Amino acid sequence: MTIQRERPGVTVELIAKAKERVVPKSGVVLVPYQAEWGAPDELVKLGSYEERMAQTFGKADTVELAAEGGATVLAYRMTNGTAAKAAYEQANAVRIEALYPGLLGNELRVVIVASTSEPGKKELQVKGPLQTEKFSFADADELVAKTSQSLYVRVKKLGDAAIAVASEANLTGGTSGTAALSAADSSKLFMAVSGADFDAMYLPFDDASVQAAAKQFMSDRRKLGKKLSTLVIGGKAADDENMEKHVERSVAQNARYVVNCAIAGQHNNGNTYGSLQWAAWVAGMIAATPAHESLTAVVVPLKKALKDWGHTDILQALSSGTLVATRDGEVYIIESAVNTLAVLGAHEREDYGKIRVSMTLDQIVNDINAVGKKYKGKLGNNDLGGAVFVSAVNTYLTVREQQGAIETGWTFTDKKNGNGDRRGFLLSAKPLDAIEYFDIDWEVL
Template sequence: MTIQRERPGVTVELIAKAKERVVPKSGVVLVPYQAEWGAPDELVKLGSFDERMAETFGQVDTIELAAEGGATILAYRMTNGNAKAAAYEQADAIKVEALYPGLLGNDLKLAIVASTSEPGKRELQVAGPLKTEKFSFADAGELVAKTSQSIYIRVKQLGETVITTVAETLLNGGTSGTVELAAADSTKLFMAVSGADFDTMYLPFDDAAVQAAAKQFMGDRRKQNKKLSTLVIGGKAMDDDSMTKHIERSVAQNARYVVNTAIAGQHNNGKVYGSLEWAAWVAGMIAATPAHESLTAIVVPLKKALKDWGHTEILNALGTGTLIATRDGDVYIIESAVNTLAVIGTNEREDYGKIRVSMTLDQIVNDISQVGKKYKGKLSNSDLGGAVFVSAVNTYMTVREQQGAIDAGWTFVDQKNGDGDRRGFLLSAKPLDAIEYFDIDWEVL
């Protein structure tokens, strides 16, 4: 008889019962983008302003929008594979090449002059969007070593010929890898990021077919890779003033792990963005907001909405799980932090339609899975081994309760049904939503 093997791991099934588990999220947002600078077709984690500037020079609006809430960015520059890096070369001496391929490299200015800091040496100066870098050197070997940390270029030694001085000149030969995004690009994207860890994913495609494929990708990723994340989508700019079009997207998704934004208009920075770009801001806010906090009523950096929705449109949006911003005095706020789940399916509940509850569910599953990875293959399938895992998870769940993500009375127990390399555990917990409606009875005396 052939042994039927499965990949070792941790399985946490969400079953909608009177008692449940809970999940919030906070942390990393995946932002695929197109630009003329940045590591091509590669995942790059950007945890600070300085890192974002060095990687993109601050020229990618969706990355900056996603970072506004404080989330860590997992950037992925999408190219067609044909981009080439700009360069400058001295025969049999050195080749100076732009750090990344793309047209922006053609704007980098290079000069080799007498050193301004070390007499007797020469100096390579590279002027770019952020600053001018200067590298003093006595020979090619020293120059190669010093430029290894440049944010603009890398230098290769081609031979033993002495490097000569040169007046300011532009690097050249850089070509673009940016083309209009097509469905095939989304397939390549999904394959590249399927194993990555992120809390939310911004989808830079407004095509309905690609959005359907993205939902399928996220669903498969949850089931097969045990990686739970939330997808955030927007629509076509020409449809942003139509609530009917926004609702169509939500109805097509109808999943607790998909958020559809209808926010569009002028950002406080003066730029006008459609719902597709604002989706990056929403994805970043969801990732950055602790799971025990709600996005409902948070202020949106929206100076002027493309359209101020009427009462009926607002109710229709909420009823279909469409995330909208409404005017509240001098500012715009998130009306209600809803995802696209509107028609409840198997093993789902009404409160799953709120971002806070859904994120709490996902975060707890992801975090317990991480605990499982720590102990996978290291604990004996015995009551003692089960007790070690229960203890670790109980410690984590206690913190979740203290944060207000789950209600008191939760349990995590070993079912003591160990058989071979498999053992079952039962998690019971109630996720806590935020108060959005205040019903006050006034007894007039």
Template sequence: MTIQRERPGVTVELIAKAKERVVPKSGVVLVPYQAEWGAPDELVKLGSFEERIAQTFGKVDTVELAAEGGATILAYRMTNGTATKAAYEQADAIRVEALYPGLVGNELKVTITVSTSEPGKKELQVTGPLQTEKFSFADANELAAKTSQSNYVRVKKLGETAVTIVPETALTGAKSGTVALASADSTKLFMAVSGADFDAMYLPFDDSAVQAAAKQFMSDRRTQNKKLSTLVIGGKAADDENMAKHIERSVAQNARFVVNSAIAGQHNNGKVYGSLEWAAWVAGMIAATPAHESLTAVVVPLKKALKDWGHTDILSALGSGTLIATRDGDVYIIESAVNTLAVLGTHEREDYGKIRVSMTLDQIVNDISQVGKKYKGKLGNNDLGGAVFVSAVNAYMTVREQQGAIDTGWTFTDKKNGIGDRRGFLLSAKPLDAIEYFDIDWEVL
């Protein structure tokens, strides 16, 4: 029997994209961080625990916090550009250089000895934070080729002199590129990640001016780059017990695409984090949570809050759009999954103040836009071309309705107003919020 094959098209792409949205790991969270190891000033996607370990050795708390919900990490190590790599060298033979710049390189140790696995060869042993790697080699060329897979080093051949046996020796010469973050670093960060695709972004700055700039950056991405995502911020550790300070941050933002974390205290792992670090966990959860699920009442891995908020503080937080964790029996939960939108602007509604609704809006726009980019210039500007795109989006929206992300009764129609290379379409759909308040009338008989 002959296989009946169909040409892949936009409809298939959109259905696949819609189905991805109920898989937690489909979400991507951008986590800028500072450390003494990792690719400097470069975006690196980390989709698994093994990839995070290779990049950060698991020592960057904000990266690990963001990954707890299952989201894919888009990591960006911030440096001042002066970091250098540690190295060990044998003149006219080889140079063993740390994979990344930073002070961790000075902790790496190398040993060159007789190979125990391949008689007649020598062996390079590299001892690092995770394990000891061993590479047997006959000459410098073989060693350079094999260490291309090392998590710690790279070897370069310098000349024709034979590699000599040496006892354990530490790499030296590394310099740190880590300094206290300043506003100039945020500008560099925004420029570097402007074109990246991510669902949520963790901001590692507690300065109010930088947070205002970050809000503008995210707004510009939405309007100019057509890339919609959510910004998550936190505050200064010294202010974390002061609800007025948390509310002040929320009021300054007042945007559905900004979430303000007021969670602070001891994590279940035993470490104490302020609201700025907990913002990374919140950002990861936002990216990882499927659009048909709410973060309201999600258990927070908080062993002991820095402060257990009273009823007045809780109401003030909710009224200002401040995300808080409250004690519920033996655990802490997110009181309500709110963003900082509290004062409605033009074309905004009250339910836009919920993370679930806002994320659904962004996801639908992002998904249709991203898939549309693949097919722009390929459909004729006539009723047939318009009908193909309408059919594709209808298939996508049907899946989103089945997921429970949007209500029934949605429509996507072709305006049939094509002129030149432009054509208009109209999407009408209602994102579904979650039930948070149950009003029960009890008639006692």
């Protein structure tokens, strides 16, 4: 009876998954970053502007770049473990401590005055980058409770002494956990995020050996963890005007799940970024763009490129699977939405070299796997159980065909080879590519 109640949920879940894939914010981009504010060495999902501001105060450029396309950001603040929180203390009364460790905590200011809203009480004012928070309190216990939702601080009761009125003062003692990234930091990062779910990952390392390790990490996630996603890399700032260096990175990767960013220059926001930082924007766009849409010819928020590539450079980029932005009139656009797959291996095809096709493949596998894991152990290993799952997946694929993600003529069948707790299914479907070249014959009459 329990299995009977669960079965309709499979179909509903897959339909929801399919419809969700045309909503830009359904995509998740993993952004490791360094900053002086934010939860240290912890994955935090940021789905809105307000959540990003609370987590980073808007001071982590790569987080903001990744969010521009509308994707949900899975942020991971990388530290060296030595960061300390700033604090203000009244002996035997309270300790007012910054919410997160880092130097920004030293910029927070506190003042304790008579309450302006509740006569007879005192008021803690915390002045920070976003706003001034005010908390009225009669005693330390009330202050601890009220500040539990503060964007800036947490309060600890130290003793029974009354909290005294105090003039404005900065929190002190905050130290930085930011240092130059090393290979050891990348190993720590990969271990921390290996089990997370995300559509695209931004890699904040320009070292070739770390990028090679990242490719292997993504490959292992795909094969062993059945978690399919796309890695986006960039290069050293000193090499950003050299197309040969960009091409070298692409050739070293040569994988449909790795995108190499060669975009560099001044963003419309006035800041200048190298390809390593622009890779965060690309990763966010990949995550945010539904798989049935192509990134080819998408306008890049680039005010002035570090270098306007010539025809020969562009051909080099395309042939090696390097993502470039080229000037088109008054704006810059993505020349062609390609990944680094240029030399085909076993079980690969030419269209796998397009981000759109690769993302469609990954999304479908991820969606079916996610629902399969949710309902495993709830369907009998017989023809009826197999038919229920086939029906659910067929419903899902019908929606993906209607969206324009896959071509007509797909099939999903039960192999009817159930044995013990294992059963096989066969998916046959062709992802749709995008028209990028229009060949027009003009017969002049």
